[in-house]
Each structure stands twice: as C-alpha cells, then as structure tokens.
Amino acid sequence: MLITNRSTRFARYTQAPRRAALGFAVAAAVVLAGCASVKPQGPSTSNAATAVTAQTTRAYHGRFAVQYVDQNGAQRNAYGNFAWQETGDTVSLQLRNPLGQTLAIVTSSPASASLELPNRQPLTADNVSTLMQNALGFALPVEGLRYWLQPSPAPTSKAQTEQDPQQPSRLKEIRQDGWTIDYVAYADAPATGVKRVNLSRDEPPLAIKLVLDQ
Incomplete structure (x- = not known):
C-alpha cells in the first residue's frame, strides 16, 4: 500500500501549510520543465458516453x-483545497494551496480539456488525464469522480461495489478502472452525501484523500 499511517500523514497538512504549498509548487515546476513527453497513465473516460444530462449541476468544496x-521515481505529496463545479458534461476543478493561492484550474468536457497554471498560457488536450499528468505530475480521475462523489459507480465500465454492513443503503467501497474508492465517512443529518473519501490505485501508484465541506 502506497500510504502508511494515512490518518497521521493527512493530519500533518494543517500543521505545515507553507511547506506543503512550496513542495507542490516545486514538484509542479520540475514536472513542467522535464516531462512534456510523459504519456497519460490509467484509463480515461473523457470521450465515453455519459448518463449525466445537460441540466445537472453539482458543486463540491473541500x-x-x-x-x-514522479517521473524520477521519487515520492511526492501535494495538499490544499479544491473547488469543483459541474454543469452537465463539463467539470471545472480549481486547486489551491493551503494559503488559498490558485495552483491550477482544470476544465474537462467530453470533447476537450484545458489546464491553467498561474502566469502561464492555458494548456489544452483531448482529455484531462494527459494535461494533469504532464503539468502536475499526477492526474486526478476527474471523469470517475463525477460519479464516485455522488456516490455511484461510473456507467462507462464494469465496477464492483460493497455496501456498508452497518448501513446497507450506503456504499462502503467501489472498485473500478483500477481504482479503489473507500467511503470513509458520510455527512451527519440534516446534511447528506459523502464527507470523506479515499481513492487509490497500484499502477502507477497514486493515493488521494478528499474531505468535502457540507
């Protein structure tokens, strides 16, 4: 497993926001300078048919x-805040460092994707995985997250699901497209939806922890 002592590691991000922000900026700069030829890793469903209608609107913050x-085999960490805006088939994802400064803005649609970095010209490609991998050194599974955050398997490929034995109406885990999605916590009533979710895959190694604000 890529992450050990997950809860301890994740808690440290609030204790060292400046170090985390600097680490992310340095990692992004190194990747931008040297990995223009990196190919996207893992499956992408950017051009697949989707069940989300044009009227669907969702927003998440956390x-x-x-x-x-990274491409040199070194382990890297990135921390911060995110803002997710979904309208129909288009997703806009803004990543900020712990100090609130914008690190990247990603826009994904079935036809194309773009990525904006501070003080740089926007980058474009036909899928979001290519852009994030080349510019940031890792690629968030944006197309899968559109469904996994609901929470639900994506309709574009086969998935295995496990219900929460304590509350069978809730999902505990999804395994899809090489990813394992663990639902760690749900919001307390009267709020609804996912509160904490961990995502991981083995090849290439990548682990993501998300905490959603309600």
Whole structure:
C-alpha cells in the first residue's frame, strides 16, 4: 500500500501549510520543465458516453491530499483545497494551496480539456488525464469522480461495489478502472452525501484523500 499511517500523514497538512504549498509548487515546476513527453497513465473516460444530462449541476468544496511518484521515481505529496463545479458534461476543478493561492484550474468536457497554471498560457488536450499528468505530475480521475462523489459507480465500465454492513443503503467501497474508492465517512443529518473519501490505485501508484465541506 502506497500510504502508511494515512490518518497521521493527512493530519500533518494543517500543521505545515507553507511547506506543503512550496513542495507542490516545486514538484509542479520540475514536472513542467522535464516531462512534456510523459504519456497519460490509467484509463480515461473523457470521450465515453455519459448518463449525466445537460441540466445537472453539482458543486463540491473541500480539502485534498495527494501522494504520488514522479517521473524520477521519487515520492511526492501535494495538499490544499479544491473547488469543483459541474454543469452537465463539463467539470471545472480549481486547486489551491493551503494559503488559498490558485495552483491550477482544470476544465474537462467530453470533447476537450484545458489546464491553467498561474502566469502561464492555458494548456489544452483531448482529455484531462494527459494535461494533469504532464503539468502536475499526477492526474486526478476527474471523469470517475463525477460519479464516485455522488456516490455511484461510473456507467462507462464494469465496477464492483460493497455496501456498508452497518448501513446497507450506503456504499462502503467501489472498485473500478483500477481504482479503489473507500467511503470513509458520510455527512451527519440534516446534511447528506459523502464527507470523506479515499481513492487509490497500484499502477502507477497514486493515493488521494478528499474531505468535502457540507
């Protein structure tokens, strides 16, 4: 397993926001300078048919922690806040460092994707995985997250699901497209939806922790 002592590691991000922000910026700069030829890893469903209608609108805000391995085989960490806006088939994802400064803005639709970095020209590609991998060193599974955050398996591929034995109406785990999605906590009533979710895959190694604000 890529992440050990997950809860301890994740808690540290609130104790060292400046170090985390600097680490993310350095990692992004190194990748931008040297990995233009990196190919996207893992399956992408950017061009697949989707069950989300044009009228669907969703928004999520919260915190993220990412642990990944860069092109040189070194383990890297990124922490911060995120804002997710989904309208129909289009997703806009803004990543900020713990101090609130924008790190990247990603826009994904079935036809194309773009990524904006501070003080740089926008980058474009036909899928979001390519852009994030080349620019940031890791790629969040944006297309899968559209469904996993609901929570529900994506309709574009086969999935295995496990219900929460304590509350069978809730999902405990989804395994899909090489990802394991663990639902750690749900919001307390009267709020609804996912509160904490961990995502991980083995190849290439990538682990993501999300805490959603209600």
